[in-house]
Amino acid sequence: MIKVAICGALGRMGQTIGKMVDESDDLELVGGVDVKAGSTFGVEVFPSTEIEKFLEEKKPDVIVDFTIASAAVGNIRAASKHKVALVVGTTGFTPEQRSEINSMIEGNVPAVISSNFSVGVNIFWKLVREAAKRLGDYDIEVIEAHHHFKKDAPSGTANTIIDIIKQEVGDREEMYGRKGMVGERGNEIGVHVIRGGDIVGDHSVLFAGNNEVIELSHRASDRAVFAHGVLRSIRWVYGKSPAVYSMNDVLNL
Numbered sequence: 261m262i263k264v265a266i267c268g269a270l271g272r273m274g275q276t277i278g279k280m281v282d283e284s285d286d287l288e289l290v291g292g293v294d295v296k297a298g299s300t301f302g303v304e305v306f307p308s309t310e311i312e313k314f315l316e317e318k319k320p321d322v323i324v325d326f327t328i329a330s331a332a333v334g335n336i337r338a339a340s341k342h343k344v345a346l347v348v349g350t351t352g353f354t355p356e357q358r359s360e361i362n363s364m365i366e367g368n369v370p371a372v373i374s375s376n377f378s379v380g381v382n383i384f385w386k387l388v389r390e391a392a393k394r395l396g397d398y399d400i401e402v403i404e405a406h407h408h409f410k411k412d413a414p415s416g417t418a419n420t421i422i423d424i425i426k427q428e429v430g431d432r433e434e435m436y437g438r439k440g441m442v443g444e445r446g447n448e449i450g451v452h453v454i455r456g457g458d459i460v461g462d463h464s465v466l467f468a469g470n471n472e473v474i475e476l477s478h479r480a481s482d483r484a485v486f487a488h489g490v491l492r493s494i495r496w497v498y499g500k501s502p503a504v505y506s507m508n509d510v511l512n513l
């Protein structure tokens with residue numbers, strides 16, 4: 261059995277992942293960490309101030325982090341110090357935070373980091389790359405929509421979409437919305453963020469040219485789609501060599 265712990269255990273994703281781990285035959289949920297102590301699926305949740313005590317007592321094989329960027333950096337630091345493998349889904353990192361995370365992980369622990377653990381989104385990203393390779397002269401717009409409670413914008417998935425597009429078409433300015441007399445469109449990437457209701461996670465990319473538009477879209481209907489990818493990543497990362505990995509490694513894409 262692989263021993264699993266969850267940082268953000270009492271959150272939306274923490275609860276979804278915890279349920280799936282609890283129901284699995286080969287993974288054991290040994291505990292969680294959250295802002296306040298509590299319990300989840302019959303195991304203890306330690307307060308975030310006691311994460312090192314938690315790691316020393318529960319000795320997980322893999323720790324999953326779905327918290328908030330400012331917290332995840334500290335959680336990853338503790339896991340790396342205690343040589344615990346990582347699966348990190350938290351988004352909203354600054355470039356500086358991402359660089360610090362990579363340096364803490366390299367040489368210490370194996371870690372799968374992804375802004376989106378859905379298999380479908382990882383295939384969607386490949387389709388976006390193929391389209392961007394061939395439609396660089398089209399006007400490109402990125403749209404994402406999420407639930408009322410999401411704290412970061414644009415989504416980590418949308419940021420990954422933008423990174424992929426830039427890798428294929430070259431560096432372009434990002435234009436977050438438009439208002440007033442903005443004049444003729446420039447060679448920017450338009451980015452539009454929708455927040456409302458209980459939208460799980462929708463992403464679209466428009467390639468708009470003369471007389472045609474190609475639209476690529478992905479829609480998540482339940483957080484279980486992310487949790488499935490997380491469990492695949494837990495099973496994959498266990499025993500791997502220390503390095504930063506992505507879902508491309510887990511899915512062999």
Ligand SMILES: NC(=O)C1=CN([C@@H]2O[C@H](COP(=O)(O)OP(=O)(O)OC[C@H]3O[C@@H](n4cnc5c(N)ncnc54)[C@H](O)[C@@H]3O)[C@@H](O)[C@H]2O)C=CC1
Nearest residue numbers: 268270271272273294308327331349350351375376377486
């Ligand atoms: N990569 C992916 O596939 C996905 C990523 N996410 C990302 O996961 C993160 C969490 O999303 P949700 O679960 O919806 O948020 P949430 O707000 O429901 O849960 C976050 C949890 O982390 C806890 N927390 C805050 N600081 C902490 C700390 N220092 N230590 C431990 N726990 C702490 C909060 O109390 C809360 O329970 C967000 O960044 C979101 O963008 C969400 C879904 C899928």
Ligand SMILES: O=C(O)C1=N[C@H](C(=O)O)C[C@H](O)C1
Nearest residue numbers: 351375376410415416417461
């Ligand atoms: O906060 C969420 O809910 C999600 N966040 C991730 C992101 O920021 O891309 C992944 C998914 O879209 C759900």
